Amino acid sequence: KALEIARLKDFSENIVESLNVGVLSVDLEGIVESWNTRMEQLFGVTRQESVGRQLSSLLPEELAREIDARGDQEQITGIYKQRLHHQGKSLTLNVSITPLVSKSNERIGRLLLFDDVTQRERLEEQMSQTEKLTSLGLLAAGVAHEVNTPLAVISNYIQMLARQMPDGDPRQSIIDKIVKQTFRASEIVNNLLNFSRTGAAEAADIDVNRVVEETLSLVAHPLKASQIQVVKQLGEPLPAVRGSANKLQQVFLNLFLNARDAMPGGGMLAVRTAAHNGSVEIEVADTGAGIAREHIHRIFDPFFTTKASGRGTGLGLS
Incomplete structure (x- = not known):
């Protein structure tokens, strides 16, 4: 019986250690009783350094304050997308706080789960930005097409006018500048069209x-x-x-x-x-x-x- 209990205890501890989620437990006074490997990785504090200490002394102040504010709740609560700057790292965490109860249904502490969603949040932001940029590209292409038509008309007429200008006319230099700048504007519009094109390169x-x-x-x-x-x-x-x-x-x-x-x-x-x-x-x-x-x-x-x-x-x- 004792061996079976010990085996199950080891098995349970192995499960907790294998999770890619930070897991810790505290008693009713907020003293840490367990602290898994993922918690060590997230906060740079070892199990030996954390067990027996006040939880609020181990976590960043802003996070500890949020957890303390939920200390008296008797149901599962969460902290969503808590952003932290800790030991030179930027983290975004989802924290789940669950009351721990004994077999006699008495509260004996709390179980806290820390899920690092930093990369997930970054990917979500990238997807959102990509959608915005795609829309912006379509808008730019539409504007460029609309500008191209009147620009082509202006270019054709100014070139016709340049050909009809008599030699030595003092207005010739002005016409030449207009022709040059019209070509430049057309080049910019075409570059914008090329830049806004999407699809596999x-x-x-x-x-x-x-x-x-x-x-x-x-x-x-x-x-x-x-x-x-x-x-x-x-x-x-x-x-x-x-x-x-x-x-x-x-x-x-x-x-x-x-x-x-x-x-x-x-x-x-x-x-x-x-x-x-x-x-x-x-x-x-x-x-x-x-x-x-x-x-x-x-x-x-x-x-x-x-x-x-x-x-x-x-x-x-x-």
Whole structure:
């Protein structure tokens, strides 16, 4: 009988230790009686350090306060999406608090389950942002199509007018400027159309310098408005690169706009391309504040940004 009880006890403890959920129990005074391995991983406190201590001394203050506020409830309660910053980590936890009762139905403590939903929440946010960006892409494509039609009419008429202009007419230089800017506007609209196209990207040979030039034309106005000087050193000739021009353009666009945001008082954006051992090297540098060391490892995380809410989706999306 005693051996069977011991075996069942070990089996139950193994189950608790194998869970990917933090499990702890406290008595009525809030003293920790059990603390599983997942709790050690979540909060960096070992079982030996936690058992026998007050729970509120082991958890972040904000979380301990939320748990204490539910201490007298006699039913299962929960804390949904509790965000914490603990020991340099950002966590989002769902916490379930269950009263512990004895065989005689007396309350003897509480059982707490801690489910780390940080990654799940991040994926949900990514899905939401992706849906928004898809809608934005469709809107951009629609606007570009609408702008293209009157732009084509303007371009045709101004070219007709230019051909009819007599030689030496002082208005010729003005007409030439209008023609040039009309072509530039048309190029920007076509770039916007290419950028907004969705679907699986098909690999093709890419002229990297051309993609750089097209992307810079897209952001020329915001860069100029921010008093940012663009310096280009585009190597010639460059070998063709196999990939998606649209996806590469998204990367460049994010880099250029990040550079602009990093230089609110103006500065210099340098773009360099060069051939190296059959490959293409691309260097983008600016005179902005740079990336904090603690954020370097996250620069390719989708939607990671240190900007204010609503600005930036991170390089990882590209």
